[in-house]
Amino acid sequence: MTDTPPPLLVAEHLTKRYRGVLALDDVSFAIGEGITGLLGENGAGKSTAIRIFLGLIPPTSGTALALGRSTSDALDVRARLGYMPEHDCLPSQLSAAEFLTHMAEVSGLPPSAARTRAADTLRHTGLFEERYRPIGGYSTGMKQRVKLAQALVHDPAFVFLDEPTAGLDPAGREEMLALIRKTHRDFGISVLMSSHLMADVERTCDRIVVFRSGRLVQSGELTTFTGDTATVFLEVDSNRDNLAAALERRGVAVSDAGGGLTIEGPDESVYDAIRDALVEAEAPLRRMAPRRRALADLFEATAGTSPAGRS
Amino acid sequence: MAESVQAGRAPGTVFDIGYRSYAGRREGRGRGRIAVFKNGVRTALGLGRGGRAKILPWSFLAILTGIALIMVLIAGAATRFAGPAGAAKMDLPSHVDYYGIASILLFVFAALVAPELLCRDRRERTINLYLVRPLTGTDYIAARYAAGLAVMLTAVWLPQIILFLGLTFDAAEPVAYLRANWLDVPRFLLAGLVLATFTTGLALLTAAFTDRRAYASVFLVGLFIITAPFTAGLASDIQGPAGQWLSMFNLTNIPMHVNDIIFGEVSDVTKDAPAGKLPAAVLVGWYLAWTIVPGLVLWARYRRLSP
Numbered sequence: 001m002t003d004t005p006p007p008l009l010v011a012e013h014l015t016k017r018y019r020g021v022l023a024l025d026d027v028s029f030a031i032g033e034g035i036t037g038l039l040g041e042n043g044a045g046k047s048t049a050i051r052i053f054l055g056l057i058p059p060t061s062g063t064a065l066a067l068g069r070s071t072s073d074a075l076d077v078r079a080r081l082g083y084m085p086e087h088d089c090l091p092s093q094l095s096a097a098e099f100l101t102h103m104a105e106v107s108g109l110p111p112s113a114a115r116t117r118a119a120d121t122l123r124h125t126g127l128f129e130e131r132y133r134p135i136g137g138y139s140t141g142m143k144q145r146v147k148l149a150q151a152l153v154h155d156p157a158f159v160f161l162d163e164p165t166a167g168l169d170p171a172g173r174e175e176m177l178a179l180i181r182k183t184h185r186d187f188g189i190s191v192l193m194s195s196h197l198m199a200d201v202e203r204t205c206d207r208i209v210v211f212r213s214g215r216l217v218q219s220g221e222l223t224t225f226t227g228d229t230a231t232v233f234l235e236v237d238s239n240r241d242n243l244a245a246a247l248e249r250r251g252v253a254v255s256d257a258g259g260g261l262t263i264e265g266p267d268e269s270v271y272d273a274i275r276d277a278l279v280e281a282e283a284p285l286r287r288m289a290p291r292r293r294a295l296a297d298l299f300e301a302t303a304g305t306s307p308a309g310r311s
Numbered sequence: 312m313a314e315s316v317q318a319g320r321a322p323g324t325v326f327d328i329g330y331r332s333y334a335g336r337r338e339g340r341g342r343g344r345i346a347v348f349k350n351g352v353r354t355a356l357g358l359g360r361g362g363r364a365k366i367l368p369w370s371f372l373a374i375l376t377g378i379a380l381i382m383v384l385i386a387g388a389a390t391r392f393a394g395p396a397g398a399a400k401m402d403l404p405s406h407v408d409y410y411g412i413a414s415i416l417l418f419v420f421a422a423l424v425a426p427e428l429l430c431r432d433r434r435e436r437t438i439n440l441y442l443v444r445p446l447t448g449t450d451y452i453a454a455r456y457a458a459g460l461a462v463m464l465t466a467v468w469l470p471q472i473i474l475f476l477g478l479t480f481d482a483a484e485p486v487a488y489l490r491a492n493w494l495d496v497p498r499f500l501l502a503g504l505v506l507a508t509f510t511t512g513l514a515l516l517t518a519a520f521t522d523r524r525a526y527a528s529v530f531l532v533g534l535f536i537i538t539a540p541f542t543a544g545l546a547s548d549i550q551g552p553a554g555q556w557l558s559m560f561n562l563t564n565i566p567m568h569v570n571d572i573i574f575g576e577v578s579d580v581t582k583d584a585p586a587g588k589l590p591a592a593v594l595v596g597w598y599l600a601w602t603i604v605p606g607l608v609l610w611a612r613y614r615r616l617s618p
Contacts, residue, residue: 054443056617075445079337083443089436093360105346106444108337117333124330134361150440155333187330 006068007032008158008190009053014062016048016214023048025214026062031192035184037201037222038194040211046194049211050160054083067157079108082151082159082189086166089147092136096127096146099135100153107154117153124187125149125179141172148179152189159183161193165200177204231291234274235260239283246277262291343446344454351458354431355424371420372466378413379470383477395483404579405478406495409471410506410570411580414563415536417466418510422531424462425514426524428455434522442617452515452613456606459511467503475499495574502570509566509598512605519612538562546585558586565601568594 007030016024024045040046051057052064055074064071067080091099097118104114122131125145130138135146144164151159164180165173181204183189195201201208201222208225210218218225234254236243244261247254250273254261263270278285357364382404389398404412432438441451475495482488517534518527539561546558559565567581572591581587586594 051617056442075340075447078443079339079445081443083440085436085439087436087439089439091431091435091437093364093431098359102346102350103440103444105349106343106441106446108339108342108445109333110336110338110342113333113335120331154337154444188332 005033008067009192010063010065011049011052012063012065014049014052014064015060016045016052016057017060022214024052024059027211027214027216028062029209029216029219031190031207031209033184033190034206035180035191035193035204037205037208038192038211039196039198039201039208040217041196043213044211045214046211047162048214050083050162050192050194054078054081054160079154080157082154082156084147084151084159084161084164086163086194088143090135090143090150093134095132096122096135096138096149097131099146100149103150104153109154114153117155121149121153124182125152126175140167141169141175144168144172144176145179148176148183152183152187156189158190158192161191163195164193165195165197173200180204232263232274233257233260233287233289233291234263234285235287236278236283237286239281242281243277243283246281247273250277252277260287340445340450343444344450347441347446347451347454348458348461351428351455352461354427355458355462367423368420368462371416371423372469375413375416375420375466375470376473378416379409379474380477382409382474383481386478387481390481390483406471406474406499407570407574407576408578408580409474409499410467410502411567411578413470414506414567414580415539417463417506418535418563419532420466421459421463421510421514422528422535425459425511425518425531426521426527428459429515429518430522430524430527434524438616448613448616449610451616452609456511456515456609459515460507463507463511464503467507468500471499471503498573502566502573505569505573505598506566508602512602512609513562516605516609519609535562539564543584550585555585555589558584559589559597561586562601565598569598 009031011030012028014024014027015022027045027049038046038049048057052059053066053071055066055071055078058072066077069077071077094102100118100121101111101114104117105111109117119128119131122128125148127142127145127149130142135143138146144167148161148164151161161180165176168176177200180191180193184191193201193205205222207221208219209216234243240261244254244256247261247263252263252270252273254263256262263274274288277283353359356368357366386398386403386405389401389403393401410417432441438451442448475492478492479485479488513534514527514531517531518524521527521530542557542561546554546561548554549557561584564581564584564586567578568584568587571577571581571587572594577587
């Protein structure tokens with residue numbers, strides 16, 4: 001028998017209503033250790049859920065637990081939570097070293113420990129060399145790192161990241177995603193990453209929680225949503241049209257997709273037909289593999305359906 | 312063996328010791344409040360910032376202290392040239408008059424300090440980072456108020472302390488001067504507290520309603536400076552009880568009337584103010600209203616603040 005670690009965040013029938021607007025509607029889920037992606041379009045309820053877990057707003061009904069404690073005990077719990085907002089929030093005239101030391105103290109660390117933690121965190125986020133420069137002179141990528149660093153400086157058990165790659169160029173985005181993975185794998189800090197960029201979530205997260213219009217659409221391990229499909233993708237170097245014709249003559253339905261051919265739900269016998277068609281069409285095979293689902297497919301598939309657990 | 316390992320290393324190699332979790336003491340909300348207070352004092356005085364951030368606050372502190380030094384020099388010169396008895400007859404400005412003389416400068420100083428404490432955090436949205444930590448809006452504003460008050464107390468007390476030390480050591484018999492005038496110390500400390508709480512509350516309240524420091528500063532300077540001649544002129548035209556009450560709205564005089572009550576004598580700036588003839592309880596009550604109400608409004612504005 002293995003001991004399963006208790007979930008870090010638990011929502012049980014969580015509902016939040018703002019003056020007649022239902023922001024969260026009877027949402028229940030649990031988030032454990034690791035990196036979790038929180039997905040949903042604008043107004044889906046992502047920020048409301050984060051604000052409830054941080055104890056900034058009370059739920060209208062239901063229960064929210066963070067680190068095993070009710071979010072009504074928010075002040076104590078917040079000492080072990082970190083938050084990186086999406087918007088700008090950094091003091092332009094302060095150096096990163098002074099700002100992080102100050103934020104560590106505000107989180108309750110004694111001054112000497114705060115200074116040490118600030119230096120360590122700046123080193124881990126790649127800002128150590130620039131730590132005495134005023135933040136106002138930093139690039140967008142460096143500012144995003146300072147935002148992440150201030151969320152980590154007090155060594156939280158759990159950190160909320162709101163659109164952490166917003167405004168970053170491709171290289172900066174890669175670096176930020178690598179830092180987020182490092183946050184969990186090397187620092188042991190679990191992460192809830194709110195994003196509308198599915199590629200970022202696919203590449204970074206272990207599991208996802210998907211909201212739509214305040215309701216929970218999906219939650220679970222990322223691999224269950226992005227696993228192999230029953231579609232086979234064929235890519236050849238040349239003679240693609242000849243190959244398609246050869247396959248159709250053998251009764252195999254094919255369609256063009258992304259520079260290759262796809263075959264829906266093939267059984268074992270189809271693979272023989274593919275082999276023979278490749279020989280007949282003299283098409284050099286570059287790649288044949290099951291097609292993986294993308295998170296975008298999940299959104300498309302659930303666009304017109306009811307949220308999970310509801311009819 | 313060890314030597315051979317050492318020989319293989321490049322000189323000055325820094326080893327990455329990896330991430331170290333923090334297992335030390337967490338001091339919670341109290342430490343957070345102290346941190347916001349400390350940061351407020353540093354922000355107000357430009358400490359840890361560039362030279363430009365220091366110019367205004369330190370210039371004002373220098374000028375306020377300079378006024379006290381000039382008063383000491385004048386008192387010293389008068390004693391030397393006219394003798395102690397002659398100097399006493401001159402009725403030279405002293406502790407009771409200092410706050411009146413320096414009041415406009417102190418109000419302008421408060422108008423510069425308060426926006427630094429509140430506007431920047433809201434404009435740059437840094438306040439959102441405070442409110443997601445173990446700190447409430449009440450904690451934040453209380454710590455910022457305490458920081459503003461500490462800076463204002465420095466500005467009002469430091470010159471008075473210098474003035475007292477100067478007058479004491481400049482006296483022909485310092486010990487005798489000390490025995491005769493020691494009560495001035497609690498008086499100027501209390502009167503300074505009265506002035507500092509009044510200016511801090513009003514200045515922070517104004518700063519709480521805009522995130523632009525310049526707007527807050529200009530509004531405050533205008534409020535303090537314009538109300539003085541406006542109300543004084545109208546009060547002298549109207550006269551009678553209505554004039555007295557109108558004179559109460561001279562914002563710079565509100566703490567000065569309490570200053571006069573504390574020292575038991577009328578200072579130069581309030582001697583012509585019609586409100587000075589009102590009962591002491593009314594003047595103190597009016598001062599308390601102008602100090603407590605802004606504080607409560609400020610608290611109400613921040614206590615439910617969330618990112």
